[in-house]
Amino acid sequence: MAEALSEGWEANPRGAQRERTSLSKAKYFSMYSNYGVPLALTVIGLLFMAAMVGLQKLLAPNNPFRRKLMPYECGEPPTGSAWINFNVRFYLIALVFVVFEVEVAFIYPVATVYLDWIRRGQRWFALSEILIFLLILFVGLVYVWVKRDLEWIKKVPDQDSVT
């Protein structure tokens, strides 16, 4: 039974190291060959956009005149300025989002190579590094939280109590 199991299969003399795939062993491919798929998708996307805009330029009628280009206000002649003030809370939330989005972007490569670090026996070192990184940014989150910048609707204090 052991012979049947070991038939057609040879133990790898190099131990636990995995074999490289046959694709990367061939002479005509480089290490950038995995980027072929995104390249193809990009090219197709660009062709799509070119077709859309190109067909519109070729076939669409275009008759601009002054009344047509007026700002749309449901049939009434437009009054007032079209620029309005918008609330600053959008900016604050976007700012906090950008910071933590970049943090997540930095954590992704750590997650990718974490298995190699474990195999080398430096698990706690890697973990503590990434945790320190998270902790620094967490301090910032706590600051924003305490300063009530994460509340979408801030409660106004009563008229009697003067802050």
Added chain:
Amino acid sequence: MPVSGVPTRLLNPEMEALQIYERLKQRFPQQIVESGGKLEEFAVIDAAGVVDVCRFLRDDPETAIDCLSNETGVDYKDRIEVVYHLFSYKHRHSCVLKVKLPRENPVIATVEGIWSAANWMEREIFDLLGVTFQGHSDMRRILMPEDWPGYPLRKDFVEPQEYHGISTVRESPIIRLDQKH
């Protein structure tokens, strides 16, 4: 019947309309010109005392008329009348007041300060009959366009031939066989 659509046995009014007019005559003997009517009893008020009468009707605890049901205008050949239909939610009685105005320059004080429902109603009377309400907060046309000439519901209103280049007459495409063409 005082308020149409509601049976009198359910309405159970506190005072009849004639009693309200009697009370008004006691208080304003010179403002009430006449009262009585065939279908529904109404009181004709002198144009100068409209605001005082209406304020008394609203504030008096016995009449307590807190709702202006309707305010409208009528164009008779020799005069324009403004008609007020009043109703009291507290006592569930109603009454009708009429004011006669001359056709040349119909001007009357506004009751918007007493019942704010009069805001749009007086705008409509101004728009369609040309009665100016003094003291109104927003005296402008409400139904017709702002640059419309004339007052449409007057008996001597002549429809303009065109409005901003749009003609107001449409020829009929039907060819009548009994007329020569």
Added chain:
Amino acid sequence: MSLLNTLPDYVLTTKTDELINWMRKSSLWYMLFGLACCAIELMHTGGPRSDIERFGATPRASARQSDLMIIAGTLTLKMALRTRLLYDQMPDPKYIISMGSCSNCGGLFQLAYSVCDGVDKVLPVDVYVPGCPPRPEALTEGLLKLQDKIMSERWLARERRTDQAAQS
């Protein structure tokens, strides 16, 4: 850069016009312009029982996103000016269906002082749908007639000159 009306005589466009017109007629997005009672029938035409969306016509609230304007209801003189502005603000190619008697000719209220007798006093109408109000089936037939009209439009094809036709 546009190809419309610029192709010389010797260029044959066989089915291109049909393709363009078929694409346009199968996706007529109409602007919700329900002014009066015909608006109820317009809503029902877009509803489940007589479904206009199976022809590709979906309602849009804005004039900028629509290429068909179904005028359903009485047009007053005050509204006629705004209707003209809304029509002007629609992107080309645009079509108009006049639905109901009031927008065809003023209808029941033709003699009134405030009514514009027919929407064709301010707009160029493609299809008139009579009725007071027209049934959803009638409006659907009006839309199909408009689709026939769209199919007969010529964008790229040009008339061949008679001497060329005699030579060939």
